[in-house]
Amino acid sequence: MTKVIERPNPIPVIDNQIFAGINLDSLTQKYAVEAFNNDVSTFEDVAHVLTSACGYDKQTAIMYTKRIHREGKAVCYWNNKEKCETVISAFAKIGVKAELREV
Numbered sequence: 001m002t003k004v005i006e007r008p009n010p011i012p013v014i015d016n017q018i019f020a021g022i023n024l025d026s027l028t029q030k031y032a033v034e035a036f037n038n039d040v041s042t043f044e045d046v047a048h049v050l051t052s053a054c055g056y057d058k059q060t061a062i063m064y065t066k067r068i069h070r071e072g073k074a075v076c077y078w079n080n081k082e083k084c085e086t087v088i089s090a091f092a093k094i095g096v097k098a099e100l101r102e103v
Contacts, residue, residue, distance in 0.1 A: 029103075031084045033077040035068050036097040043069065045094040050076060053090035075101065 035046070043065055050061035054077045067074040077087050084100050091098035 029078045029080055031079060031081045032075045032101045032103045033084045033087045033091075034073055034075045034099050034101050035064075035091055036073045036099075037068050037071075038096060040095045046091075046096060049087070049090045049094060049096070053087045075103075078103070 046068060047058070047061040047065045050056045050064050051058060054061070056064070064074060064076040068076065077084060079087075081100065088098040088100060
């Protein structure tokens with residue numbers, strides 16, 4: 001069963017996961033990072049950014065990487081503005097476009 005929390009768009013939907021590897025307190029933050037798929041960056045590079053910059057475990061990083069690839073973009077991180085900008089910079093280093101979203 002997929003669990004969804006109530007919040008304004010974008011609502012994080014995690015494929016049959018109970019938020020494994022995600023700090024639920026971060027979901028109450030005002031900012032989010034939306035990352036976009038491209039034809040240049042490798043799956044491994046994106047997963048590495050999600051583990052190193054976002055602090056996700058490997059399983060969670062792979063889940064978000066698959067979502068970015070499959071859907072073309074995905075909100076993959078929630079936190080304060082400064083931490084989100086750090087994640088956006090990490091994505092930029094591997095050629096991934098990422099944007100700050102106010103949620």
